[in-house]
Amino acid sequence: MTFSFHSRLTGVLRLATTIALLLAAPSGHALAQTVLRDLPERISPDTRYILYVHGRIIETEGPEAVSDRFGPYDFRGITEALSSRGHVVIAELRGPGGLEYVDTIVGHVRTLQGAGVPAENITVVGFSKGGYMTLRAARELREPDVSFAILAGCVAEAVAGEDLSADGLDGRLLSMADSSDDLGFPCTPLFARNVQLSSPISMVFHEGSGHGLFYAADPVWLTPLMDWIDSGLPEPEHSN
Amino acid sequence: MKRLARYLTHPQVAIDPNIPIPEWGLSQIGFARAQSLAQARPWPNTTRIVSSAERKAIETATCLAAAWQCPMEIRSQMHENDRSATGFLPPYAFEAAADRFFAAPHESFRGWETAEAAQARILDEALEYVWHHPEGDVLFIGHGAVGTLLYCALAGRPIDRQYDQPQGGGNWFSFEIESRQVSHHWRSIDDALCVPNEKGATRAVGACA
Numbered sequence: 001m002t003f004s005f006h007s008r009l010t011g012v013l014r015l016a017t018t019i020a021l022l023l024a025a026p027s028g029h030a031l032a033q034t035v036l037r038d039l040p041e042r043i044s045p046d047t048r049y050i051l052y053v054h055g056r057i058i059e060t061e062g063p064e065a066v067s068d069r070f071g072p073y074d075f076r077g078i079t080e081a082l083s084s085r086g087h088v089v090i091a092e093l094r095g096p097g098g099l100e101y102v103d104t105i106v107g108h109v110r111t112l113q114g115a116g117v118p119a120e121n122i123t124v125v126g127f128s129k130g131g132y133m134t135l136r137a138a139r140e141l142r143e144p145d146v147s148f149a150i151l152a153g154c155v156a157e158a159v160a161g162e163d164l165s166a167d168g169l170d171g172r173l174l175s176m177a178d179s180s181d182d183l184g185f186p187c188t189p190l191f192a193r194n195v196q197l198s199s200p201i202s203m204v205f206h207e208g209s210g211h212g213l214f215y216a217a218d219p220v221w222l223t224p225l226m227d228w229i230d231s232g233l234p235e236p237e238h239s240n
Numbered sequence: 241m242k243r244l245a246r247y248l249t250h251p252q253v254a255i256d257p258n259i260p261i262p263e264w265g266l267s268q269i270g271f272a273r274a275q276s277l278a279q280a281r282p283w284p285n286t287t288r289i290v291s292s293a294e295r296k297a298i299e300t301a302t303c304l305a306a307a308w309q310c311p312m313e314i315r316s317q318m319h320e321n322d323r324s325a326t327g328f329l330p331p332y333a334f335e336a337a338a339d340r341f342f343a344a345p346h347e348s349f350r351g352w353e354t355a356e357a358a359q360a361r362i363l364d365e366a367l368e369y370v371w372h373h374p375e376g377d378v379l380f381i382g383h384g385a386v387g388t389l390l391y392c393a394l395a396g397r398p399i400d401r402q403y404d405q406p407q408g409g410g411n412w413f414s415f416e417i418e419s420r421q422v423s424h425h426w427r428s429i430d431d432a433l434c435v436p437n438e439k440g441a442t443r444a445v446g447a448c449a
Contacts, residue, residue, distance in 0.1 A: 179313070188311045199306040204313040205293075220316065223263070224298045231302070 033083040035076075036090045039108055045116035050082050050123045050229070051108055052091040053130030055214075059096040070212030077217030082125065085226055105137035109146060119145035123229050127151040127214045128184055132158070135187070138169040144198065147172040147232050149225055151214045152184025159185045167193060173200035174228050176221055178213040180206075201228065243417040245370050245378040246283065247387050250274075250296040251410030251429070257328040262294040262319065273410050273429060274300045278307035282432040286310055287376025290369055292318035292383060301381040310379075317365050320383035321358040325351025341385070342401035355399050359389035366390055370417045378417070384409060395422040 054075060057065045063075040075091070083089040090108065094101050105124060112122050124146070126134030131153015138148045148171045157163035167190070175187035191200040203224060207213050213221060252270035266274065289312040291301035298314065305312040321341065323329075326349075329337055337349050345355035362382070370378055384405045392399050394415050405411040405426045412432070414423040 186311065192309075199309070201302060201305050202311040203302075204311065206313065206315045206317075220293055220314075223295060224302070224314070227265070227295070227299060228302065 033080055034088045035079045035083050036088065037092055039090060039111060040088070043112060043115035043117060045118070047117070048087045048121045048123075049112055049117060050087045050089045050125055051105060052079055052082060052089055053101070053105060053124065053126035053134055054091065054093070055128035055130055059094060059129075063093060067212070067215065070210070070215045073215045074217045078214075078222070081217045081222050082226070085230065087123075087229070099133055099136060102133045102136045102140065105133060106140045109137070109141055109143070113143075119143050120147075120232055123147040123149065123232075125149040125151065125225070126153055128153055128211065131184060132166075135166040135169060135190075138171045138173065139166045142168070142170040144170050145172070145232075147174070147229060149174045149176065149228070150187055151221070151225075152177045152181050152211055154185045154187040154190055155183075156185060159187070159189050161189070161193065166190065168196075169194060170196060172232050173197055174225070175200070175202040176205070176214075176225065177203075178205045178207055178210050180208050181210040181213070183211045243377055244283075244285070244414050244423070245366065245380065245417050246286075246412050246414045247366070247380045247382060247390060248300070248412040248429070249382060249384050249387050249405055249409045250294075250300045252408055253296045255328075261323065261328060265295050266299045270296070270409070271299070271303070274303040275307075276433055277410075277429045278304050280433045281308060283377060283379065285377040286379045288313060288373055289379045289381060290315060290318070291381040292316075292320070294319055294383070297381045297383065304379070304381075313369075315365055315369070317361055318380070318382050318386070321355070321385045321389075322353035338385070338404075339401060342388075342399055342404070345399040355385075355389060358386050359393055359399065362386040362390045363393045367420075384411075387411075387413075391422065391425070394420055395425075 055073065057067055057073055058075060065073040067073065079089050079091040109122055109124065113119060124134050124137060128151070131150040132155055134148050135150055135153060135158070150173070154175060154177070155163065158166055173191060175191065177184055177186045186202045186204050188202040191197055191202060205213060205221065207220060250266065250270065251273040252267045253264045254267040256264060286308065287310065289301050289305050289310050291297045291312055291314050293314050293316040301312045304310065326337070340349045341352060341355055348354050366380060388404045389399060391413050392403055397403060403425070406428065410429040411426040412429065413426050415421060416423060
């Protein structure tokens with residue numbers, strides 16, 4: 001049964017929809033870390049949201065997935081790290097399928113915006129297949145102020161221009177990939193084709209870990225990702 | 241047309257003794273200088289920006305990459321000389337340690353990476369990259385000590401602190417990729433703001449008066 005992992009976990013996930021942690025930051029300030037498994041019932045317009053779209057392996061293996069090639073997928077560590085600066089992270093677990101989850105991403109962004117969340121407070125981060133679907137969602141949404149981070153999500157066809165289904169996309173775009181990755185590539189050529197994009201950034205790492213770079217909650221990529229997300233936010237108002 | 245590689249040090253950082261040095265970010269002044277350089281676009285033939293993985297370097301590189309529509313690459317081995325054995329040192333102690341680092345390049349100061357080892361590392365990184373990057377100019381974003389060591393190696397100079405960058409960071413030197421010949425010693429990015437841009441106009445930004 002293709003949904004076996006889902007049927008096992010459904011009950012647990014329903015009960016554990018929200019993981020809310022209070023951790024002490026290095027500076028001593030307490031930061032609320034919130035990782036959700038679905039959109040919250042009450043959406044706060046003042047909150048910054050990150051939608052994390054996981055890779056394909058979790059569709060079939062679940063959040064504790066271990067790849068023969070890349071090792072454990074630290075889904076929990078990654079999503080908690082993404083929430084470490086006060087963003088609310090929505091990290092749904094989807095079942096096996098095609099690209100229909102693109103519509104879900106689009107729907108979630110629209111719902112957040114409909115509830116009053118400014119576009120610049122919304123970021124979609126997708127890895128591998130999730131990254132490709134994030135690209136497609138950016139094409140559907142065409143929201144210049146929503147941020148989209150593509151982690152090893154540009155497939156060879158999209159890079160080569162044989163797959164143009166994401167062309168015409170808009171948004172704040174960041175591409176991250178390792179130079180030794182043979183599955184997901186830097187989106188640089190796709191960005192170059194899409195001149196409507198304002199200041200897209202393509203970061204290539206040379207860690208030698210290939211696709212597995214984004215399996216780990218590694219500050220090597222998480223810190224620049226979070227810095228990039230935060231750099232798109234309006235300047236905070238200072239008070240003396 | 242000769243292809244150039246430029247090695248640029250990150251500008252001013254926000255010093256926080258409570259966090260590891262590689263995690264320090266740019267200060268407001270540092271950001272402002274990086275943004276001025278980004279807006280001035282003095283090096284239009286740059287096709288790649290290659291950054292150390294340290295936060296202050298990535299912040300500088302991201303600023304430039306976004307403005308110049310340039311892909312950026314992050315190489316962990318381009319880090320500053322490894323000083324984790326001592327961690328943060330107050331300025332007077334740091335200056336004395338840096339003097340020692342350059343004066344005795346084969347010795348480790350209290351567990352620091354030696355200057356000779358750091359020089360071999362940064363030289364390998366820079367040359368390996370430009371060797372495999374066949375088009376356009378390359379801009380490296382890195383750090384003062386290893387940048388100075390790279391300069392010394394390329395210029396055929398002995399390791400000596402007299403070749404260190406001026407205070408404040410945000411300085412660069414250039415070398416010609418094919419011949420590896422150094423074009424000039426450290427210059428401040430405030431000078432780069434005066435360089436004619438791709439349209440031949442000279443920007444009057446910052447110190448360019």
